Amino acid sequence: MLPDLHATRQRLLSGQTSAPAEIDLAIAAAQSPACAAAFVRPLFDEARAAAAQPAQAGRPLGGLSVSVKDLFDIAGQTTAAGSAVLAETPAALHDSPAVARLRAAGAALIGRTNMTEFAFSGVGVNPHHGTPANACDAAVARIPGGSSSGAAVSVATGAAFIGLGSDTGGSIRIPAALNGIVGFKNTARLVPTGGALPLSPTLDTVCAMTRSVRDAITAHELLAARTVTRSQAPLPAYRLAVARTLMLDGLEPAVARAFERTLQALRRAGARIDEIALPELAEVAGINATGGFSPPESYAWHRPLLERDAARYDPRVAARIQRGAAMAAWQYLDLVRARRDWIARMETALAGYDAVLSPTVPVVAPPIAEVAPGAARDEAFFRLNGLLLRNPSAINLLDGCALSLPCQAPGELPVGLMVWQGALRDDTVLNIALQIEQMLQKQ
Incomplete structure (x- = not known):
């Protein structure tokens, strides 16, 4: 298991390692075959320079490696969002707020990471820059999950301690689950989205992937410029739920086994877990029947580009964006209402629970070859994309918060456990996830 940020910081403080030495290790990982196609623009020289800066109080990242999804502005660089059509656009004049906050905390930015073009897919395939293979399987090239594909691979391979990304319908939690790392989607309003190319301003969330829950807390505190309230309450003090509706449908056997095994372990540890119907989740498909928020909101941004340069888009992405042109204003307003x-009724239904437990996604990562670019595979691609987005996207619709952490047994393909609740329950979700992680590590 790779050391997390906290462990490495302790080694830095005790003199057992140095930031330049750690950056060299991160760069070696970024240049390894396991990280192929994970970066669209390496920033190795800049990372070495940042790591060489003298240690300063109040800089908790201490010159350690952080990757940045190609969605975020970095001063002096072009933000192309994994596309070809934006590759020649002018460089950003300023860092996005998220990048600025990480840099101020001492981050050494190791590179811009690959992603699904314009963040519009949960699979992680990119026809322009190649698709980074999942870090979990050296024998079979499996999908990384998306849209923050390169960010996940950078964290899982050791190239970065924090992978800055975004989550509109699962783009942090899906790749975290499939690569066996941690991904936290905070309540959207807690972190500024400025300087990040939008997909759906209603749903977009700026957040990160890490190697542990304690690192996820640190990353969130830096990005949100707030302190998470820690709780010493033991796991049995919380009331947890498992939602039977939607979230457990069609689980692959490996996912079902890992999830049930985790619930049994939690109950043995004294956790109070109720199974609830939560029928409101069955309404999600109907609410989004006209396409949901992403197509019309992304079409409003992309329309001028599509009109002059649609041929340079990933056809699968362009097709999803162009769906937004068909939504009438009254349909959009009905969707908002x-x-x-739905949020009000969900909050009422969940009022007695501290968090809900669900599989993050219902499948383990399939081979890239099954969904590689090509019209013959489009049906399989869109079917898989729908499966991957199904569970996590409900939390975005809820305006909620959720953390995915690995729950598979050693030797198994990664499976994510999602701990979630509604808006502004972030600290409770993080505290519960921290205890679950510690319990699972003792198994």
């Missing part, structure tokens, strides 16, 4: 009503 339906979401508001």
Whole structure:
């Protein structure tokens, strides 16, 4: 298991290692075959320079490696969002707030990471820059998950301690689950989205992937410029739920086994877990029947580009964006009202629970070859994309928060456990996830 940020920081403080030495290790990982196609622009010289800076109080990242999804502005660089059509656009004048906050905390930015073009897919395939293979399987090239594909691979291979990304319908939690790392989607309003190319301003969330829950807390505190309230309450003090509706449908056997095994372990540890119907989850498909928020909101941004340069888009991405052109204003307003009503009813239904437990996604990572670019595989691609987005996207619709952490047994393909609740329950979700992680590590 790779050391996390906290462990490495302790070694830095005790003099057992140095930031330049750790950056050299990160660069070696980024240049390894396991990290192929994970970066669209390496920043190795810049990372070495940042790591060489003298240690300063109040800089908790201490010159350690952080990767940045190609969605975020970095001063002096072009933000292309994994596309070809934006590759020649002018460089950003300023860092996005998220990048600025990480840099101020001492981050050594090791590179811009690959992603699904314009962040519009949970699979992670990119026809322009290649698709980074999942870090979990050296024998079979499996999908990394998306849209923050390169970010996940950078963290899982040791090239970065924090992978800055975004989550509109699962783009942090899906690749975290499939690569066996941690991904935390905070309540969207807690972190500024400025300087990040939008997909759906209603749903977009700026957040990160890490190697542990304690690192996820640190990353969130830096990105949100807030302190997470820690709780010493033991796991049995929380009331947890498992939602039977939607979230457990069609689980692959490996996912079902890992999830059930985790629930049994939690119950042995004294956790109080109720199974609840939560029928409101069955309404998600109907609420999004006209396409949801992402197509019309992304089409509003992309329309001028599509009109002059649609041929340079990934056809699968362009098709999803162009769906937004067909949504009428009244349908969009109905969608806004339906979401508001649904959130209110979900909050009422979950009022007695501290968090809900679900599989992050219902499948383990399939081979890239099954969904590689090509019209013959489009049906398989869109079917898989829908499966991957199904569970995590419900939390975005809820305006909630959720953390995915690995729950598979050694030797198994990664499976994510999602701990979630509604808006502004972030600290409770993080505290519960931290205890679950510690319990699982003792198994």
